[in-house]
Amino acid sequence: MTYQKASLVVTQSTQLNNAEWQPNIGPMPRHFGSLCGRPLFFLACLLLTGCAEPPISQWNAATQAIEDARRSGAENYAIERLTEAETAYRNVKQELDQQGVRMPLFRNYDPATTMLLEVLNDATQAKMEAIANKQESKANAEVALAFARHQLQDVRALLAEASIPATDPKELDHLIRAFHDTETLLTDIESIMTQEHFIDVMTTSHSVESFATRMHEQIISVRQLAATRHVS
Structure with missing residues (x-):
């Protein structure tokens, strides 16, 4: 009888102890999910805030500067400086394209920004020189x-x-026709002058000078020859 009671007490104690020990599988703290999500949240913020922005305003300024240089006549009067600006401009475009295909976090537009400043400077200089x-x-x-x-x-x-x-008469007629042709050329030069094609004006004016000089010499030669014939 005593043994049975003792056994019953031990069994009840064991059951009680087993019932009291349970793994802590109750509800998780409310902040546990937010703690787990924070690394992803921080990574998302890093991706957003760490992404370099393309130098759009600098690009637009450089584009406008090149257009201004062209309108100022840089193609004719400052071609070397304009070529430098346009070459650098194309290099910037390639640099921006290369950065554009990278992951946002790894984009770096600092070199392009520096290059655009050089383009802006070259284009401005081209305009002033022009x-x-x-x-x-x-x-x-x-x-x-x-x-x-x-x-x-x-x-x-x-x-x-x-x-x-x-x-x-043949020689004189030849000289007169040549003179009229040269006069026509001079009229064309004056028209070119109004169009501000000054380099063409200088080139053609020098040609007119050469024609006039040769005609002057030919007229004198013809007169001398005619005078000699008249005397004889």
Whole structure:
């Protein structure tokens, strides 16, 4: 009887102890989920805040500077500086394209930003050089055109002199036609001048000067030959 009671007590004690020990599988703390999600949240923030932004404003400024340089005549009056700016501009485009295919976290637009500053500087210099060179070319073109006009006036005076001895009609007709052709060329130059193609004006004016000089020499030669024939 005593043994049975003792056994019953031990069994009940064991059951009680087993019932009291349970793994802690109750509900998790409310903040446990937020703690687990924080690394992902921090990573998302890093991806968003750490992503470099492309230098859009600097790109637009460089683009505008190149357009301004072109409108100022840099293609004709500052071609070397403009070429440098446009070459650097294309290099920036390649750099931006390379950064664009990278993961946002690993994009670095600092080199492109620095390059765009160089493009802006070169384009601005091209514009300034173009304006200065254009003004200088205009002044030189005006001088060349005035000299060409003066040369043709001298030729016209020689042809119009009444004291010119009788010359070979064919030779005289050839000189007159050449003179009229040169006058037409001079008129074309004046039209080009109004279009501000000053380099073309200088080049063509020098050609007119050369034609006028040769005609001047030919007229004198024809007159001398005619005078010799007249005397003989």
